[in-house]
Amino acid sequence: MSGHVAPKSLYCTVFVTLMVFTGLTVWVAFYDLGLYSNIVALGIACIKATLVILFFMHVRWSTRLTWVVVMSGFFWLLILFGLGMSDYLSRGWVQGTLR
Amino acid sequence: MPNYLTNGHGLASWLLTKDHKRIALLYLASITAFFFLGGMFAFLIRLELLTPAGDVMTSESYNKMFTMHGVVMVFFFLIPSIPAVLGNFFIPIMIGAKDLAFPRINLLSWYVYVLGGLFTLVAALGGGVDTGWTFYTPYSTAASNTHVITAGLGVFITGFSSILTGLNFIVTIHRMRAPGMTWFRLPLFVWSHYATSLIMILGTPVIAITVLLVAVERGLHLGIFDPALGGDPILFQHLFWFYSHPAVYIMILPAMGVISEVVQAFSRKNVFGYSFVAFSSLAIAIIGFLVWGHHIFVAGQSVYAGLIFSILSFLVAIPSAVKVFNWTATIYKGSVSFDAPMLYAFGFLGLFTIGGLTGLFLATVGLDVHVHDTYFIIAHFHYIMVGGAIMGYLAGLHYWWPKISGKMYPEGWARFAALIVFVGFNLTFFPQFVLGYLGMPRRYHVYPPEFQVLNVLSTAGATVLAVGYLLPMVYFTWSIFAGEKAPMNPWGVKGLEWEIPSPPPTENFVVSPIVTHRTHQYAPSKEVGIGG
Amino acid sequence: MAADGHARVAAEGAHGVRHPRLQHHFDDMEQQAEASTLGMWVFLVTEIMFFGGLFMAYLVYRTQMPDAFREASHHLDITLGATNTVILIVSSLTMALAVRSAQTGQPAKTQVGWLVATMVFGAAFLGIKAIEYTEKFRDHIVPGPFFEWHGTYPRGAEMFYSLYFAMTGLHALHMVVGLGIMTVMASLAWRGRFDDTYYTPIEVSGLYWHFVDIVWIFLFPLLYLIGRH
Ligand code: HEM
Ligand SMILES: [Cu+2]
Numbered sequence: 001m002s003g004h005v006a007p008k009s010l011y012c013t014v015f016v017t018l019m020v021f022t023g024l025t026v027w028v029a030f031y032d033l034g035l036y037s038n039i040v041a042l043g044i045a046c047i048k049a050t051l052v053i054l055f056f057m058h059v060r061w062s063t064r065l066t067w068v069v070v071m072s073g074f075f076w077l078l079i080l081f082g083l084g085m086s087d088y089l090s091r092g093w094v095q096g097t098l099r
Numbered sequence: 100m101p102n103y104l105t106n107g108h109g110l111a112s113w114l115l116t117k118d119h120k121r122i123a124l125l126y127l128a129s130i131t132a133f134f135f136l137g138g139m140f141a142f143l144i145r146l147e148l149l150t151p152a153g154d155v156m157t158s159e160s161y162n163k164m165f166t167m168h169g170v171v172m173v174f175f176f177l178i179p180s181i182p183a184v185l186g187n188f189f190i191p192i193m194i195g196a197k198d199l200a201f202p203r204i205n206l207l208s209w210y211v212y213v214l215g216g217l218f219t220l221v222a223a224l225g226g227g228v229d230t231g232w233t234f235y236t237p238y239s240t241a242a243s244n245t246h247v248i249t250a251g252l253g254v255f256i257t258g259f260s261s262i263l264t265g266l267n268f269i270v271t272i273h274r275m276r277a278p279g280m281t282w283f284r285l286p287l288f289v290w291s292h293y294a295t296s297l298i299m300i301l302g303t304p305v306i307a308i309t310v311l312l313v314a315v316e317r318g319l320h321l322g323i324f325d326p327a328l329g330g331d332p333i334l335f336q337h338l339f340w341f342y343s344h345p346a347v348y349i350m351i352l353p354a355m356g357v358i359s360e361v362v363q364a365f366s367r368k369n370v371f372g373y374s375f376v377a378f379s380s381l382a383i384a385i386i387g388f389l390v391w392g393h394h395i396f397v398a399g400q401s402v403y404a405g406l407i408f409s410i411l412s413f414l415v416a417i418p419s420a421v422k423v424f425n426w427t428a429t430i431y432k433g434s435v436s437f438d439a440p441m442l443y444a445f446g447f448l449g450l451f452t453i454g455g456l457t458g459l460f461l462a463t464v465g466l467d468v469h470v471h472d473t474y475f476i477i478a479h480f481h482y483i484m485v486g487g488a489i490m491g492y493l494a495g496l497h498y499w500w501p502k503i504s505g506k507m508y509p510e511g512w513a514r515f516a517a518l519i520v521f522v523g524f525n526l527t528f529f530p531q532f533v534l535g536y537l538g539m540p541r542r543y544h545v546y547p548p549e550f551q552v553l554n555v556l557s558t559a560g561a562t563v564l565a566v567g568y569l570l571p572m573v574y575f576t577w578s579i580f581a582g583e584k585a586p587m588n589p590w591g592v593k594g595l596e597w598e599i600p601s602p603p604p605t606e607n608f609v610v611s612p613i614v615t616h617r618t619h620q621y622a623p624s625k626e627v628g629i630g631g
Numbered sequence: 632m633a634a635d636g637h638a639r640v641a642a643e644g645a646h647g648v649r650h651p652r653l654q655h656h657f658d659d660m661e662q663q664a665e666a667s668t669l670g671m672w673v674f675l676v677t678e679i680m681f682f683g684g685l686f687m688a689y690l691v692y693r694t695q696m697p698d699a700f701r702e703a704s705h706h707l708d709i710t711l712g713a714t715n716t717v718i719l720i721v722s723s724l725t726m727a728l729a730v731r732s733a734q735t736g737q738p739a740k741t742q743v744g745w746l747v748a749t750m751v752f753g754a755a756f757l758g759i760k761a762i763e764y765t766e767k768f769r770d771h772i773v774p775g776p777f778f779e780w781h782g783t784y785p786r787g788a789e790m791f792y793s794l795y796f797a798m799t800g801l802h803a804l805h806m807v808v809g810l811g812i813m814t815v816m817a818s819l820a821w822r823g824r825f826d827d828t829y830y831t832p833i834e835v836s837g838l839y840w841h842f843v844d845i846v847w848i849f850l851f852p853l854l855y856l857i858g859r860h
Contacts, residue, residue: 005731053841073675087404202654
């Protein structure tokens with residue numbers, strides 16, 4: 001079989017990076033950056049997730065089909081969030097109503 | 100050489116089979132049972148509505164009737180119907196494979212389906228559910244004192260059977276195609292099932308978590324949708340319809356796939372605009388995810404979101420119309436024969452068109468305010484789900500029955516039944532358009548006397564329709580024992596499934612086929628379309 | 632488009648013998664392995680959407696009552712949450728190494744070793760989660776009739792904890808399933824099932840394990856960190 005074998009050192013580098021980002025996100029959480037607090041926390045989570053997906057889950061070396069499958073999962077999540085929030089964020093725009 | 104029916108005897112050889120063809124038959128038996136159960140509930144509903152007064156049952160029982168009818172028909176009949184029976188049986192054969200990619204998961208999906216069905220039966224026998232098939236909160240979480248948790252878990256569990264089927268189809272279509280079976284040589288039936296599977300895997304998990312949360316809110320007091328904690332019942336509706344609008348395409352897309360095959364076969368013509376028909380399936384699957392808000396126009400969704408969802412809903416009509424036009428163009432100047440499958444296909448074309456067009460009326464916010472929650476809605480979706488999906492299912496069942504059973508059904512009776520179904524269907528549901536437009540609300544067991552004439556017509560139609568559905572039951576069963584032996588290719592059509600014996604051997608193909616062109620190439624014609 | 636179906640010529644494998652783990656309906660090991668990994672990825676997409684419904688609920692309520700959520704999240708223990716994050720990431724590393732040890736055909740003992748390490752960390756995660764849950768029960772901040780909140784936003788706090796238990800509970804359930812899968816994998820590995828010609832089950836289980844890790848990578852900031860300052 002022809003799966004890609006990644007070197008141990010790569011796994012360790014990824015692991016250390018994940019640890020650093022974990023430390024960073026906890027540290028940053030204690031500072032009030034306003035709206036940026038949320039963005040930083042979620043941004044770091046996204047980076048960590050991407051690292052896990054690319055290296056631990058071997059997507060970096062996978063077929064294009066795998067990329068498409070992974071991306072479509074997150075894309076559909078965004079459809080749910082985006083169209084769903086289009087309702088919540090525009091509630092009450094019509095003067096004098098809750099709608 | 101034994102065929103798949105004779106290869107192995109006894110109950111265990113069926114209940115433990117990993118053969119996709121036998122699993123398809125297990126599904127056929129179980130969904131037929133649920134179809135009749137759902138039909139019983141429908142019969143009681145129509146019986147109650149024969150007169151304006153509530154003289155057959157109380158309003159509480161009536162609420163349970165339409166709920167159980169909806170739950171059984173949607174989750175236990177329509178969603179599995181074509182994919183789990185015809186798709187299961189024919190997708191591997193049509194792409195030249197020996198089986199689906201995961202035969203054991205295929206069997207598991209049937210057991211999961213049966214388990215979900217048992218939960219629903221327990222709920223029904225224990226006294227029923229009265230929330231409507233939509234399980235809307237806060238009624239379902241706080242007010243109803245019926246078996247919401249049991250029925251909800253039933254839906255949750257069958258959801259997984261649907262997910263497993265979709266997963267299996269996707270992997271099979273990607274990885275199990277015979278040499279030469281390129282994407283643009285796939286039969287359109289396979290394309291439409293690929294699109295259906297996408298919806299199954301992307302949508303079903305959302306309804307699964309949603310009904311699970313309802314059950315948890317009732318049982319464990321987590322208050323995700325509880326207005327007392329600032330929760331929003333409309334959030335439930337968003338999550339519910341995020342699945343349930345696409346789910347209506349789970350029901351109709353496979354039927355469209357059947358119609359594509361049948362129309363080509365009985366017009367003796369290659370489909371007009373293959374790649375348009377193929378891609379319109381994908382377009383329907385994708386755009387179908389962007390329109391769910393049209394069910395919540397008047398429920399408290401913001402006006403601007405309503406506007407967006409309205410516009411997006413119009414878009415989904417485009418790929419549906421593409422299909423209808425292309426089928427019509429395929430029939431045009433074909434050498435058409437009017438065998439039973441084709442009669443059902445004609446029925447599908449007319450009824451689906453009416454259902455789809457009324458969908459556009461409903462997607463227009465101003466009009467929907469008028470007809471929302473009336474019989475107009477009921478008529479709309481029955482035109483599509485019964486007039487479209489079930490007609491497609493019957494078309495496919497007749498078309499492939501000789502292959503599945505190895506026996507011919509009686510053609511005369513079948514044409515007669517097709518006619519009865521068509522007449523009965525229209526008599527049942529056309530009056531409901533009028534009733535709804537005149538303002539008769541859905542989900543009430545009494546109504547003002549001026550609506551009685553139309554309701555009597557509808558109940559009469561339902562009786563005719565019931566006869567139309569019983570007839571195939573009878574003659575299919577009869578044909579198993581006394582029907583003529585079916586030849587390999589009774590319709591004289593082209594396609595891999597017609598190049599193997601009827602019924603097929605367990606391994607499908609003795610020698611793996613090598614595919615050199617599309618199916619349904621009748622006249623010498625060039626292979627048009629991308630990549631052909 | 633070129634024919635990308637698998638050449639049936641290869642049906643008997645390069646050396647004319649079918650691998651003992653090759654199921655009858657596949658042509659070769661490569662096709663079988665690709666089908667399994669694709670199947671797992673498709674399944675993980677359904678998992679994304681499954682958790683997605685809950686994340687949607689979180690998103691809606693967090694935007695509607697940010698102050699209540701901020702107040703409520705102060706009752707979560709960041710130290711325990713961060714410790715659990717570290718533990719899960721370590722378990723992902725050992726999982727990746729377990730897959731690698733099978734891929735490179737290392738002896739059964741090595742494979743089992745990495746798998747058991749993964750399980751130990753997984754169990755540790757669940758242990759810490761149990762401690763956290765116990766504290767919530769002790770402090771009466773479990774939603775339901777016995778919920779007590781002495782802050783400004785009792786209703787919003789109860790909603791926060793409804794989401795907290797739903798999300799972490801579902802995640803913990805996935806961890807338990809993961810431990811079950813790893814037990815099976817370890818026993819298969821022990822019997823020498825996996826080597827460099829056949830390691831798909833362990834690889835595919837690894838994908839699942841990493842996915843569960845990723846869910847926690849998001850749950851940690853969403854529940855413990857946001858609005859913490
Ligand atoms: C052209 C595409 C379609 C459009 C634009 C459309 C539009 C709509 C709209 C706006 C409603 C909501 C009406 C209301 O409750 O006030 C609705 C209800 C419904 N539609 Fe369609 N529809 C389309 C196709 C379909 C298809 C293909 C099916 C089924 C196979 C279907 C099944 C249903 C069902 C089941 C409901 C009612 C659910 C309920 O409230 O119980 N629709 N449709
Ligand atoms: Cu809809």
